[in-house]
Structures are given as C-alpha cells and as structure tokens.
Amino acid sequence: MERLTRLTAALLRAAEPVLPSEHRAWAQALRTEAAEVPAGRDRLAWLAGGIRFTLRAAVLNRGLGYPLVFAAVVVGTAWTAWSGPPGDSAIVINRVDVIAISVILAGLPWAIRRAYGSVAHSRSARMIRTAGYAAILVLVLVKAAVERVADAPPNNLAGSAVAWTGEIMFLAVMACYAAAILAWTAGRSPVRLATVMTGGTIGVALGTLVYLLGPLGFPLRFTGWWPTHLYDAGIALGVLLALCAPVATGLAATRRACGSMPAASRVRQGAMAGLYTGLAAALVVAILSTITIALLPYDDGLRNWAVSHIGQWTPAVGQAAPVVGARLGYVAGNSAFAAGYLVVLLLSPLAGCGLGAVAGRAASQVDPSSSSR
C-alpha cells in the first residue's frame, strides 16, 4: 500500500507541469496536504483524487482531450494492424501504413493551423474533424485486415513494386483528405462550414446508397423478373442521384453565398460543396466495401451471399483469399493493391468538384446580384 501511495504521489508531482500555471499551486497544495492525511487507504484516495483533478484540469483547460483521445485511438489502431502471422509480407506494408498515417494525422493539424488558423469555434467543425479522422483510421485498419489475407502466401503481393507504389499513392491521397478536412473546418477556412456540413451529409447518404447497390463494386445478380427489374430501377436511380447530389449541394452552397460574396467565390463555394460531397461519398464507399471484403473470409453467410449474387468463391491454397470468379480484377484491385482504393477515392471528389463548379457557375449567372460585381 505504501509503495502504491508513493508511486501515486510521484505521478501527481510529475503531472503538475501539464497543468495551466494558475492551477499548479493548487495541485502542489493537494500534494503537500497528503502528508496530513492518515497513511494507508485514506492517503492513497486523497492522492488518487489529486490525479483525477490534475487530469481533468489539464484536459479542460489545456485542450488535451482531443490529443489524448487521438493518441489512444492511434495506439489501438497500431496494435490491431501490427499483428499477423510470421512470413506474411503484408505485415510490412500494414506497419508502414499505420506509422505513416499516424505521423500525417498528428502533424497536419500543426501545418494547417499555420495557414488557416485553429479549428473554428463550432461544435460542427469539431464533429467533422473527429468523423473525418475516425473514417481515415478505420479505412487504414480494415485495409490492413484485407491485405493480411490477400497478400499472404502464396500471393505475396506486398513485395511487388506495384504494391508499394500503390501504398505511397494511398498515403498521399489520405494526407490530402485529412488536409482538406482540417482546412475546411479551420477558423480561416475558405469554405463556409454550412457548405461542408451539407456536402458531407449528402455525401455520406450517397456513399451508403452506392454501397447498397453494389457492396463489392459490381452489379448484383438476381433471379426472377421483379427483383431484377427493381434492382435495375435502383441502379438507374443511384446513377441519377450520384450525378445530381454534387450539383444540388453546389447549387445550395452558391445560393447561400449569393449577395455576400463575389461571383468567383460563389462558384468556388459550389465547387467545394461538390468536392466535399464526393469526398465523403468516396470515404463511405471505400470503408463499407473494404469491411465487406475483410469479412468475406470469416463470414460463411456473407460468402454464400456473395457466391450467389456476385460470383464464385475460390479459396487459394492454404488461405481463404477473397477471389470471386470472373471479378478477380476488382477483388485484386480492392484487396491486394492499395491502388484499388484510389480509383474511388481519387475520382469521386474530382467528379464532385467539377459538377459542383458547373452548378455554382450556373447559379451565379442566374442570380441578378452577381452581375453587379
């Protein structure tokens, strides 16, 4: 008990520097008064209360809450992605991924703060940042789970130059996503927060719809007249919505900006709204599809469903690799090569940006107030 008490006192003393200067005297008082508390349980409880007080004061007054949560999540992600059977070449890529993404996500806020200021004083801004970071980490995690199976012997794809090139591109794209999320939610963001919120919400809905229509990226196969035609109608609606969603968010953002911004800035608001719609949709599609692929080797029900609706399940030697019949190209692209993720992650925001900009330009020309500027 005495050893534990001494350890707690030492911890309390060591933690004092993290407190704001105006609180240090209080922490010191609490620690010195421990000498008057009866030794044993009471003194230990007194010091433990001091640790609680110190942590709370540090988190509340020094904004340490988010960094602490981020550090805990990164440690959890690293711990999960780090493991794997010996000899699995995918482990090297997964470890590089986790280390690189942790450094990128930890360092970017500092770089973005210099250019665009701290996070905007808004609960929505914090929520978008948290959700964006969580989405990126989840994608890294499930990608690691997929590659642990797909790159394992006899495939050994992780050793190839193509795989490494794909990894580097994947990390670069993730860095761009994180930078965009941080910049748009900063105090001096060039984009209105309402625009980001609208684009993000519609993008998440669109991404979910696209995933539901093709969970593994391919059209589903149905038997019977009604299911087939209903599904075809759903696909047509999905394509229509995929084209209309960035246009709608671009129009909404431009209209919202009308009267308060020059025409060029309004077009930019439209483009950014479309871009954010595409970005959010791409993240959702990539995460949900990758989770599905990651579950395939372990979930019999899902695998049977995939066999009957998509193609054939062909386990590789010694491994239940997710190879689905004629769709080998897609599965390989999504499960073995990081470049497979890039198709959706790269094209979707770019397409959204283009469509949003067109909508913004059209709305700007229609709006009479733009001509006076």
Add this chain to the structure above:
Amino acid sequence: MGHRSGFSAQTLAVLAELAATPSRWRHGYGIARDTGLQSGTLYPVLIRLASRGLVEASWEDEQPSGRPRRHLYRLTPDGLATATAALAQARSADPVQPGPRARDRRRAAARAVQWSG
C-alpha cells in the same frame, strides 16, 4: 444537479463549512474531512470559488516544524455574503434531487443546510 442558488450541493457544503468560521483560515484536508468530500471534488470547487472572488487562498507564512506549509482558504467578504444568501436559499428549497449519485448530493446538501442553520 445544481440548486436554485446556482451552486451544487458539494459547493454549498464547502461554503457552509467556510462560513461557519469565516475569519479562520482553513486547510484543504480539514475541509475535506469535515464535509466528507474527496480531494478530486474539493479542489475544483475551491478553484471555482477562488476564481469568482468568493474564496481567498494563501500559503502559510512560516515553515512549521514537523509538517509542510499549508495552503489556506477562507471566504472573502463577498464570499460570505454569497454563502449566506445561497445557504438560506438552499434551506428553503428541497435539497433532494433525483438522479445519479443522489445519495452523495443528499448527504452534502444535508450537511450544508445543517451547518448553515
């Protein structure tokens, strides 16, 4: 859950304890012992009261023999007036509030009312 006075039951207990002998300097452990509050609860309360100018804090001037210097607390004139008003209000209100940790709050509020009366 706060009282109508705007103070929590724990804060009222501390105010009552300090208001019982307003001119006397008290130390943290003494207040904790008499109110039954844990250090992790007491110190945030003291900090809040001090930042609102209701409590003044000071280290003992001289180093006593056999123990470390104490950090001492007492109510300011403003603090005494506020404590008196808040405790009177607490006495007239129902101190028992439903919800989590109700027993702790009841105990602290009962102490606050008892000492202020």
